[in-house]
Amino acid sequence: xxxxxxxxxxxNVMACPDCDLLLQQVDVVRGQKALCPRCGYMLYSAKxxxxxxxxxxxxxxxxxxLPANFLPLMTLDTLGLEKSGSIYDGVISLYQHRYFFVAIxxxxxxxxxxxxxxxxxxxxSLALKLKFxxxxxxxxxxxxxxxxxxxxxxxxxxGILVTIIKMYHLAHIQYDxxxxxxxxxxxxxxxxxxxxxxxxxxxxxxQKNS
Amino acid sequence: MMSDFLTAREAxxxxxxxxxxxxxxxQQGPRGSLCPRCGADVHLRKPHSISRTxxxxxxxAILLVPANVLPIMEVDSLGSAAYSTxxxxxxxxxxxxxxxxxxxxxxASVLVPCFKIIGIVLILLSIHFRWKSWLRHKTLLFRVIGxxxxxxxxxxxxxxxxxxxxxxxxLSSIESxxxxxxxxxVVLTTMFAAITFDPRLLWDA
Numbered sequence: 001x002x003x004x005x006x007x008x009x010x011x012n013v014m015a016c017p018d019c020d021l022l023l024q025q026v027d028v029v030r031g032q033k034a035l036c037p038r039c040g041y042m043l044y045s046a047k048x049x050x051x052x053x054x055x056x057x058x059x060x061x062x063x064x065x066l067p068a069n070f071l072p073l074m075t076l077d078t079l080g081l082e083k084s085g086s087i088y089d090g091v092i093s094l095y096q097h098r099y100f101f102v103a104i105x106x107x108x109x110x111x112x113x114x115x116x117x118x119x120x121x122x123x124x125s126l127a128l129k130l131k132f133x134x135x136x137x138x139x140x141x142x143x144x145x146x147x148x149x150x151x152x153x154x155x156x157x158x159g160i161l162v163t164i165i166k167m168y169h170l171a172h173i174q175y176d177x178x179x180x181x182x183x184x185x186x187x188x189x190x191x192x193x194x195x196x197x198x199x200x201x202x203x204x205x206x207q208k209n210s
Numbered sequence: 211m212m213s214d215f216l217t218a219r220e221a222x223x224x225x226x227x228x229x230x231x232x233x234x235x236x237q238q239g240p241r242g243s244l245c246p247r248c249g250a251d252v253h254l255r256k257p258h259s260i261s262r263t264x265x266x267x268x269x270x271a272i273l274l275v276p277a278n279v280l281p282i283m284e285v286d287s288l289g290s291a292a293y294s295t296x297x298x299x300x301x302x303x304x305x306x307x308x309x310x311x312x313x314x315x316x317x318a319s320v321l322v323p324c325f326k327i328i329g330i331v332l333i334l335l336s337i338h339f340r341w342k343s344w345l346r347h348k349t350l351l352f353r354v355i356g357x358x359x360x361x362x363x364x365x366x367x368x369x370x371x372x373x374x375x376x377x378x379x380x381l382s383s384i385e386s387x388x389x390x391x392x393x394x395x396v397v398l399t400t401m402f403a404a405i406t407f408d409p410r411l412l413w414d415a
Contacts, residue, residue: 015218015225015232018349020410022216022223038215039349039413076375078382085374093373099386105394106370109363138248142228149401152360152367158314159367163375165311166368202229206247 016041050197051204055129057192058122061185065115068185071178073160078171086178087111087156113151114189120144121192124201133208141201148193153186217413219254226252256408260334266403267330273395274323282389283369287382295389296320296365318364319393326400329355333412340415349409356404362397366390 012025019039028034033045072084085093087110094103120140127137160182167173218225224235228250235254236243245252281293294302296319303312329351335341336348369386376384 013223013232014230015223017225017227017230018353018409019345019413020217020219020225021413022218022221039346039409041349041353073371074375078378081378081381083375083377085371087371089374090367090370093377094370094386097373097386099390102366102370102386102390102394105363105398106366109360110367138229142248142250145228149356149360152363155361155363156367158318158361159364159371162311162315162364162368163371165308166372167375199230202231202247206231 014043016043044197044199047195047197047200050195050200051125051128053195054121054192055125057188057195058118058125061118061188061192062115062122064181064185064188065118068178068181069111071181072176073178073182074164074176075174076167076171077174084176087182109150109152110156113147114153114185117144117147117151118189118192120147121196128201128204133205138205141198141205145198151189153182153189157182157186217410219414224252224254226250227256255410255414256406259406259408259411260337262406263330263403264334266399266406267327267334270323270396270399270403271327273392273399274327277323277389277392277396278320280389280392281387282365282393283372284385284387285382286385289380293387296393299365315365318361322358322362323396323400326355326359326404330400330403330407333407337411337415342415345412348412352404352407352409352412359397359401359404362400363394366394366397 014023014025015021016023016036016039018041019036021036021038023036023043026034028044028046030046030048034043035041036043069087072086072089075082075084091103091107091111094106120143124137124140124144127134160179164173218232219235222235223232225232226245226248229245229248231245231247233243233245233252235252243252244250278296281295281298283294283299285292285294296315300312300316300320303309303315333348333352369384369390372384373386376382
């Protein structure tokens with residue numbers, strides 16, 4: 001679906017973030033996307049019940065967060081020796097080996113930012129659901145917007161798979177509770193960013209302010 | 211063809227980068243103005259975008275050398291230590307017959323960082339020399355660079371996990387080695403380069 005405008009009339013105009021083209025806002029129905037006619041940027045897509053779904057998924061994410069990151073992911077068994085570890089252990093181990101910068105990067109991208117993202121999303125969607133509009137709401141949504149790409153749970157998931165394949169022949173691998181919780185956390189965290197309709201959230205915040 | 215289109219800047223409007231609200235643009239000092247909806251600093255274009263992106267992408271290119279030359283992992287087994295670089299790890303998988311995983315690591319830790327640096331340099335040069343062709347493709351290239359950036363952290367995560375799981379003292383253990391720091395630096399600087407760059411500059415030329 002494409003949209004173009006010849007004369008600006010501030011109510012229903014928008015601009016493409018990637019090429020600055022001025023566009024008329026159009027309504028999209030479920031299954032449709034609005035694309036920028038000049039550069040192909042995906043402007044927005046129709047999302048149903050975004051607020052409820054975001055609230056539900058971010059809440060589930062917060063429940064799964066602790067077991068997923070602090071319970072052991074798996075246990076390696078070689079020649080009768082056993083060793084298990086969690087995502088948190090990985091950060092601590094890097095820190096103890098004096099790789100401070102790497103430890104901080106891993107801690108931020110796999111532990112801290114995913115938690116902050118889920119908390120911000122939960123806070124914002126809960127507040128909007130309860131029609132409660134504190135001043136910091138827009139700040140929360142802005143921080144979420146900036147942190148979005150810095151939470152790297154799905155990259156970590158592929159990292160876990162690579163580790164499994166690397167160790168597959170060398171040791172017996174036993175999957176622990178943390179592994180399954182992490183898969184759950186990954187799904188709801190990805191889901192929460194998919195169902196989030198930032199346009200809708202900003203409109204709801206704006207309606208209150210005006 | 212270009213004159214068919216009206217940009218927000220030509221219409222005297224600025225787009226808020228944080229909440230995508232369009233606001234009438236009036237210059238209020240060098241720091242721009244605040245978005246009435248979300249409170250972010252609004253600029254017509256990201257400030258100092260070109261020079262910041264150049265600085266970050268050059269830093270990334272410099273860091274990429276030690277990241278690939280130095281060992282990223284130390285494998286100790288029965289008292290003897292073997293160091294392996296990123297490429298050694300990839301070769302291990304190919305010799306082992308795990309082609310799929312070899313290709314994933316090759317892509318994430320070698321091809322993606324190189325692709326990002328070359329891609330951003332190409333886009334910056336194209337703005338500098340005002341190459342006006344292939345604009346749509348260059349914008350797509352930038353979008354792809356932004357999307358794949360985070361996947362380079364893969365190797366770092368694998369090493370963090372291996373270091374914990376393969377730790378049987380004298381028998382065998384895996385530890386991170388100096389290239390890990392440089393590699394994490396490459397990921398950080400290239401991701402920031404993609405953030406500081408403003409794709410609208412491509413279309414302004």
